[in-house]
Amino acid sequence: MTDSYDIESFYKGLVEHGLIIPTGVKGGYGRGAVFEDILARFDALVGRVAAPDGAQQMLFPPVLPRAVLDKVGYMNSFPQLSGSVHSFFGNEAQGRELSSRVERGERWDDLLDMTEVMLNPAACYPVYPAFSGLLPGNGRLVTLLAWVYRHEPSDEPTRLQSFRVREFVRMGKPQDVLEWRDAWLQRGLAILQGLELPTQSDVASDPFFGRAGKMMAANQRDQRLKFEILVPVISHENPTALCSFNWHQDYFTSKFGISGADGSLAHTACLGFGLERVTLALIRAHGFDPKTWPDAVRAQLWPQR
Numbered sequence: 001m002t003d004s005y006d007i008e009s010f011y012k013g014l015v016e017h018g019l020i021i022p023t024g025v026k027g028g029y030g031r032g033a034v035f036e037d038i039l040a041r042f043d044a045l046v047g048r049v050a051a052p053d054g055a056q057q058m059l060f061p062p063v064l065p066r067a068v069l070d071k072v073g074y075m076n077s078f079p080q081l082s083g084s085v086h087s088f089f090g091n092e093a094q095g096r097e098l099s100s101r102v103e104r105g106e107r108w109d110d111l112l113d114m115t116e117v118m119l120n121p122a123a124c125y126p127v128y129p130a131f132s133g134l135l136p137g138n139g140r141l142v143t144l145l146a147w148v149y150r151h152e153p154s155d156e157p158t159r160l161q162s163f164r165v166r167e168f169v170r171m172g173k174p175q176d177v178l179e180w181r182d183a184w185l186q187r188g189l190a191i192l193q194g195l196e197l198p199t200q201s202d203v204a205s206d207p208f209f210g211r212a213g214k215m216m217a218a219n220q221r222d223q224r225l226k227f228e229i230l231v232p233v234i235s236h237e238n239p240t241a242l243c244s245f246n247w248h249q250d251y252f253t254s255k256f257g258i259s260g261a262d263g264s265l266a267h268t269a270c271l272g273f274g275l276e277r278v279t280l281a282l283i284r285a286h287g288f289d290p291k292t293w294p295d296a297v298r299a300q301l302w303p304q305r
């Protein structure tokens with residue numbers, strides 16, 4: 001593809017080649033068969049690299065108990081990204097009122113109430129409540145494929161409201177967890193560089209909300225708690241984060257009472273590959289038709305059986 005970065009033309013090309021399917025909602029487009037094949041092939045590649053680690057496979061729904069997000073303080077730090085699930089709890093008369101408002105094109109959200117779930121904003125969040133108590137001597141390693149929601153409507157194709165993450169979560173002794181995080185940063189770079197993507201890694205921070213959030217982000221950077229692997233997709237000056245590597249220290253283990261075999265609070269770290277973003281980066285780098293991609297790239301994503 002051309003070296004220029006034009007969001008509009010890139011999006012148009014994705015649509016014209018059937019890779020994505022507009023739905024009328026910003027950041028909520030559908031995915032075509034070829035897009036899904038690329039995404040699945042990359043996820044399989046990560047799985048082959050990670051297989052020797054023997055991670056425990058888990059699966060959670062795209063909703064999370066509201067109580068979990070309250071416990072981890074999500075609404076204090078990221079209220080702007082949250083997605084709350086509301087439903088109708090009213091009587092028959094209220095139901096008729098709701099229907100009437102819909103027919104008239106009027107707002108009806110005040111007739112709904114909060115449910116006990118929210119859309120999951122981070123792939124690792126459901127994991128921690130499952131491991132309250134003592135960990136085995138070597139800790140735990142979990143992997144999961146998760147749908148994640150963040151309220152960031154945008155015309156920019158890499159910024160989605162709902163997307164998938166291949167996540168790994170490590171729990172254990174502080175040094176073991178930190179070494180695991182740093183080793184996977186190098187692994188992640190090697191995987192993406194092997195697909196001929198122009199990668200770089202950098203210290204990063206989460207999008208904490210408000211004035212206090214700026215201080216939290218600065219502290220996160222100062223402690224080097226978060227790294228990202230960046231690749232130009234829609235901008236050369238502001239490359240896109242394809243995966244992140246986070247060391248939480250004892251933040252989550254203190255919330256959920258997760259201790260090491262010696263009884264002290266364990267540490268946790270996680271890493272996540274944004275599967276849609278990696279797919280888009282591959283398309284941006286190598287073209288809209290995977291059949292024309294470099295042989296070395298195709299050999300890794302579509303290996304000979």
